[in-house]
Amino acid sequence: MSPTVLVTGGAGYIGSHACKALAACGLKPVCVDNLSRGHAWAVKWGPLEQGDIRDGAFLADVFRRHRPAAVLHFAAFAYVGESVEHPDLYHDNNVIGAKTLLAAVRDSDCRRFVFSSSCTVYGEPQAVPIDEDHPRKPVNPYGEGKAEIEDRLTEADGGWGLRSVALRYFNAAGADPDGETGELHEPETHAVPLALMAAMERHAFGINGTDYATPDGTCVRDYVHVSDLADAHIKALDYLNGGGRSDAFNLGTGEGRSVRQVLETVERVTGRKIDAAENPRRPGDPPQLVAAADRAGQVLGWTPRYPDLESQVRHAWDWQCGLEDHRTAGV
Numbered sequence: 001m002s003p004t005v006l007v008t009g010g011a012g013y014i015g016s017h018a019c020k021a022l023a024a025c026g027l028k029p030v031c032v033d034n035l036s037r038g039h040a041w042a043v044k045w046g047p048l049e050q051g052d053i054r055d056g057a058f059l060a061d062v063f064r065r066h067r068p069a070a071v072l073h074f075a076a077f078a079y080v081g082e083s084v085e086h087p088d089l090y091h092d093n094n095v096i097g098a099k100t101l102l103a104a105v106r107d108s109d110c111r112r113f114v115f116s117s118s119c120t121v122y123g124e125p126q127a128v129p130i131d132e133d134h135p136r137k138p139v140n141p142y143g144e145g146k147a148e149i150e151d152r153l154t155e156a157d158g159g160w161g162l163r164s165v166a167l168r169y170f171n172a173a174g175a176d177p178d179g180e181t182g183e184l185h186e187p188e189t190h191a192v193p194l195a196l197m198a199a200m201e202r203h204a205f206g207i208n209g210t211d212y213a214t215p216d217g218t219c220v221r222d223y224v225h226v227s228d229l230a231d232a233h234i235k236a237l238d239y240l241n242g243g244g245r246s247d248a249f250n251l252g253t254g255e256g257r258s259v260r261q262v263l264e265t266v267e268r269v270t271g272r273k274i275d276a277a278e279n280p281r282r283p284g285d286p287p288q289l290v291a292a293a294d295r296a297g298q299v300l301g302w303t304p305r306y307p308d309l310e311s312q313v314r315h316a317w318d319w320q321c322g323l324e325d326h327r328t329a330g331v
Contacts, residue, residue, distance in 0.1 A: 002026055002027055002028040003027055003028065003069045003070075004027070004028045004029075004030055004066050004067065004068045004069060005022050005027050005028065005029055005030070005068055005069065005070045005071070005072060005237070006030050006032060006062070006063075006066065006068040006070070006071045006072070006110075007019055007022070007029045007030065007031050007032065007046075007071075007072045007074065008032045008033070008053055008071070008072070008073045008074055008075035008101060009032075009033055009038060009073070009074030009075030009076065009116070010029060010030075010031030010032065010033055010038070010042075010043060010046075010048075010072075010074065011031055011033035011035055011038025011039050011040060011042045011043050011048065012033070012037065012038040012039075012042070012074055012075075013172065013182075013183050013184075013185070013226065014074055014116065014169075014172055014226055014229055014230065015031070015033075015038070015042075015072070015074035015075075015116075016038075016039075016042035016043070016044075016181040017176060017181060017226050017227055017229065017230035018072055018074070018229075018230040018233045019031060019043070019044070019045040019046060020044070020045050020176065020180065020181065020230065021227070021230040021231055021233065021234050022045065022046075022072075022233075022234065023045035023046065025234055028046050029045050029046040030046050030047055030049060030062070030066050030068065031043045031046060031047065031048045031049065032049045032051065032053065032059075032062060032075070033048065033049075033050065033075065034050065034051060034052045034053075034075075035050060037077070037185075037186075039184060042181050044180065044181070049062050049066075052097070053075050053097040053098070053100055053101045054092070054093070054096055054097045054100050055100075056100050056103060056104060059100065059101060059104035060104055060107065062104075063104055063105075063107070063108040063110070067108070067109065067110075068108075068110050069110065069112065070110060070112035070113065070114070070237055070240070071101070071105055071110060071112070071113045071114070072114045072116075072233055072237075073098065073101060073113065073114070073115050073116060074116045075097060075101075076093065076094040076097070076098075076116065076145070077089065077090055077093050077094060077142075078142065079142070079189060080120065080140050080142045080143075080284075081189070081282075083140050083141040083142035083145075084140050084141065084284075087141040090141045090142055090145055091141065091145065094142070094145040094146075094149075095145045095148055095149065098115075098145075098149045098152070099149075099152060102152060102153075102156060102162070105162065106156070106160055106162070111161055111162055111163060112162075112163055112164070112237065112240045112241070113153065113156075113162055113163070113164040113165075114164065114165050114167065114233050114236045114237060114240075115149060115150065115153060115164060115165070115166045115167065116167060116169070117146045117149075117150055117166040117167055117168045117169070117248065118142070118143060118146045118168055118169055119168050119169065119170045119250070119252075119289055119291065120138055120139075120140065120142055120143030120146060121136045121138050121143050121146050121147040121150065121168060122134050122135070122136060122137065122138070122143075122168075123136070123137035123138050123139040123143065124137070124139060124286050125286055125288065125289060128256075128288045128289075128290050129222075129254060129290045129291055129292035130250065130289070130290065130291060130292060131250070131292035131294075131295075132168075132248055132249065132250055132292075132295055136150075139284055140284060150166045150248060153166060153246065154246065157246040162246075163240050163244070163245065163246050164240075164246045165236040165239065165240060165244075165246065165247060165248070165249065165300075166247075166248040166249070167229075167232055167233065167236060167248075167249055167251050168248060168249065168250050168251065168291075169224065169229060169251050169252075170221065170222040170223070170224055170250070170251065170252035170289060170290070170291045171190070171191075171221045171222060171223045171224065171252075171289070172190075172223075172224060172225075172226050172229055173190070173192045173223040173224065173225060173226065173309075173312040173313075173316065174192075174225040174226050174227065174306060174311070174312035174313075174315045174316050175226065175315045175316045175318065175319035175320075176226075176227060176315070176319070177227065177306075177315050179318060179319060179322055182315075182316065182319030182320075182322075182323075183226070183316065183319065184323065191221070191259060191262050192223070192262060192266070192312065192313060192316050193316060193320065194206075195262055195263055195266040195274060196266055196270070196313070196316055196317055196320045197320070198266075198274050198275075199266055199267070199270040199272040199274055200270075200272075200320060200321075202272075203275075204274075204275040204276065204277040205263060205274050205275070205276055205277065206276075206277045206279045207259050207260070207263075207276050207277065207278050207279060208259075208279050208280070208281060208282045208285065209279070209280065209281035209282065209285060210278050211281070212281075212287040213287055214258055214287050214288060215258065216258050216260045216261075218258045218259035218260050219258065219259055219285055219286075219287060219288070220256035220257065220258045220287065220288040220289070220290065221256060221257065221288075221289050221290075222252035222253055222254065222255065222256055222257075222289060222290045222291045223253070223257055223262075223309055223312055224251055224252050224253055224291075224304060224307075225304060225305070225306035225307075225311065225312050225315070227305070227306065227315075228251075228302075228304040228305055228306055228307075229251055231302065231305070232249075232251050232296065232300065232302045235296075235300040235301055235302045236249075236300060238300075238301075239299065239300050244299075247299070249293075249295055249296040249299065249300060249302075250291040250292060250293045250295070250296060251291065251293060251296060251302075252290065252291025252293045253291070253293065253304055253307040254290065254291055254292065254293055254294075255290070255307065256288055256289075256290040257309050260276075261309065262309070262313075263276060265309050265310055265313045266313055266317075268310070269310065269313045269314050269317050270317055
């Protein structure tokens with residue numbers, strides 16, 4: 001029988017890609033998702049246990065029946081702006097939910113845990129690229145919640161022997177190269193799918209801020225392919241299974257791309273011209289967020305397969321076109 005891995009939020013964007021990667025390695029992903037923001041169609045590589053991670057009794061039953069060897073925790077709300085507008089919602093779902101999950105792990109035999117963290121734990125960068133030793137000073141409730149759970153994982157290691165890896169993502173992009181899963185958010189806030197939607201629907205793309213101290217005046221971000229993020233979770237499990245100590249790692253390519261470069265790449269991939277509407281800056285958007293991700297390579301053996309923005313955009317465009325075909329066919 002294949003070892004079982006519990007994947008919270010496995011019906012979501014990154015979680016579904018991780019489930020595919022687990023299955024490809026001969027592991028059995030059990031998806032735990034309440035489907036409030038995930039999609040049942042994205043659960044293709046193992047069973048779905050529909051329920052809320054804030055429900056301790058539900059989790060206890062899932063752990064009793066499946067006896068997972070490890071947990072990958074993705075289940076969280078992930079809109080920074082929404083977290084500022086509704087901090088209590090984010091604390092309840094992201095922090096209380098994760099703490100309830102950790103209590104269920106403590107009461108089980110499972111002692112390996114991989115946490116979907118974020119570069120938002122760093123806040124406004126004091127230096128770029130950002131390495132793992134950069135001070136954690138989150139500036140919004142979303143980042144604060146991620147930092148709080150990282151701290152709770154450190155406590156769990158010393159308190160009851162839970163070994164964990166926190167993976168601090170930079171900007172996830174792309175879609176499964178095989179077209180089996182991809183990005184579908186309501187609302188969509190990420191630059192690449194928004195640019196692709198602008199190309200597909202022939203409307204303007206809004207650039208939020210054109211006067212930053214960057215080469216072309218727009219924000220610079222480190223885009224990392226979602227399938228590479230999924231692979232990093234496999235590497236993290238291998239690391240823990242091999243006796244690795246609890247730690248945190250950045251996941252990025254180390255290369256920054258501006259918003260204008262994203263638009264240029266989308267135009268090149270789609271063959272369509274996109275009109276850009278220049279808007280004021282959004283509060284709290286740093287000029288640059290670029291990862292120093294060397295440690296993930298050195299310690300986990302992780303190397304991005306799709307570090308180039310063009311591959312990320314092309315895979316996302318193929319996925320977007322597939323979604324449009326389904327809508328047209330009424331599926």
